[in-house]
Amino acid sequence: MPMKLYGVSDGPPTLGVRMTLKALNVPYEYVNVNFNKGEHMTDSYAKMNPQKEIPVLDDNGFYLQESNAIIQYICDKYGPDSPLYPKDPTARAIVNQRLFFNMGFYYSSIGAYALAPIFFDYERSAMGLKKVENALKVFQTYLERLNTKYVAGDNLTVADFVLITSTMCLEAINFDISGYPLIKKWYEMFKKEHSELWEVAKVGMLELAEFEKNPPDLSTMNHPFHPTRKATK
Ligand SMILES: N[C@@H](CCC(=O)N[C@@H](CS)C(=O)NCC(=O)O)C(=O)O
Numbered sequence: 001m002p003m004k005l006y007g008v009s010d011g012p013p014t015l016g017v018r019m020t021l022k023a024l025n026v027p028y029e030y031v032n033v034n035f036n037k038g039e040h041m042t043d044s045y046a047k048m049n050p051q052k053e054i055p056v057l058d059d060n061g062f063y064l065q066e067s068n069a070i071i072q073y074i075c076d077k078y079g080p081d082s083p084l085y086p087k088d089p090t091a092r093a094i095v096n097q098r099l100f101f102n103m104g105f106y107y108s109s110i111g112a113y114a115l116a117p118i119f120f121d122y123e124r125s126a127m128g129l130k131k132v133e134n135a136l137k138v139f140q141t142y143l144e145r146l147n148t149k150y151v152a153g154d155n156l157t158v159a160d161f162v163l164i165t166s167t168m169c170l171e172a173i174n175f176d177i178s179g180y181p182l183i184k185k186w187y188e189m190f191k192k193e194h195s196e197l198w199e200v201a202k203v204g205m206l207e208l209a210e211f212e213k214n215p216p217d218l219s220t221m222n223h224p225f226h227p228t229r230k231a232t233k
Pocket of ligand 1: 008011012013014053068103
């Protein structure tokens with residue numbers, strides 16, 4: 001049976017996984033989880049992912065949470081010789097560093113600033129903006145120091161996928177990244193030279209851009225982070 005990916009159509013972590021599956025030509029069943037209806041907040045979803053986060057992979061009863069771990073697993077299992085996730089320890093270390101830089105530093109700042117206000121009705125704060133600017137500055141520094149076409153070397157890797165999905169959130173809210181010319185150059189290059197992979201991220205970007213204009217009403221979703229929900233002990 002093909003693997004099942006439970007994902008959300010505009011979720012950057014989901015889209016990074018989907019880009020990996022597409023790039024490696026791995027057959028899989030996609031199950032869309034409706035975030036706005038809180039389909040990931042149920043007890044049955046929590047059995048697959050106790051974090052109640054999307055995505056989660058179901059490889060015939062083996063459940064794997066965390067998009068980076070899912071990407072690494074897919075590469076190890078379905079593309080062990082692929083340059084998308086190189087074997088050489090140093091090259092792989094750079095890819096891994098970028099994956100975790102994205103999750104722990106870049107996407108965490110961008111998600112909090114660009115996405116949380118859309119879905120949870122919070123204000124975009126001056127502090128949030130500072131964190132995004134700082135994350136962009138650091139990313140620009142990494143690009144400058146490595147001085148390669150792609151984020152982790154001269155070849156396309158899964159690190160490009162995840163960083164593209166975070167950067168597209170900024171495009172969705174019309175955030176100008178021209179002050180970070182290496183990021184802009186890489187982002188535009190990816191769109192042009194990897195258009196079939198960009199299509200995966202673009203769907204999410206357009207959906208987020210629409211939500212930026214018309215935020216979804218999540219007040220009935222019973223989400224613990226939603227401000228209209230009363231805090232419980
Ligand atoms: N570290 C997780 C993050 C996943 C994540 O943030 N997913 C979002 C959707 S894009 C989510 O499910 N959030 C749960 C919620 O806000 O209720 C991963 O990489 O898989």
